[in-house]
Amino acid sequence: MLKEKLLLIIPIVVVLAYVFAFVSFDQSSNDETETKIIEHIDVVMPTKVSRPGCENEDRCYIPTKITVEKGQQVTWMNEDSAFHSVTSGFYDSPTNLFDSGYLDPYESFSFTFNESGTFDYFCTLHPWMEGQVIVE
């Protein structure tokens, strides 16, 4: 009688242990990925900025102006369906400090600002797209 009960209980315990291990592993890896993605994006290039107009609403890069501390990395994410770039300076006078090149949809670009100052940037494909990083 006792042996029969044990034969019934052991497989159930084994299955539960497997399920628990799998679920807890799955959750922890998901949480980690999610946190990493949220943590790293500072500025977003939203949809429909490849046509003029976003500059009137300060939404070509969101936020248009960002203030960071010296030594901090800034990450841009292209959330549009068109290519965009993050290029230092102005369309008429790029400064060669940083240039992402053409960013694919959902591609990101990061740059670490090691000197304080005000750094303007723009998109080489859409001259009306302008943003600014203020490093304190």
Ligand SMILES: [Cu+2]
């Ligand atoms: Cu653009």
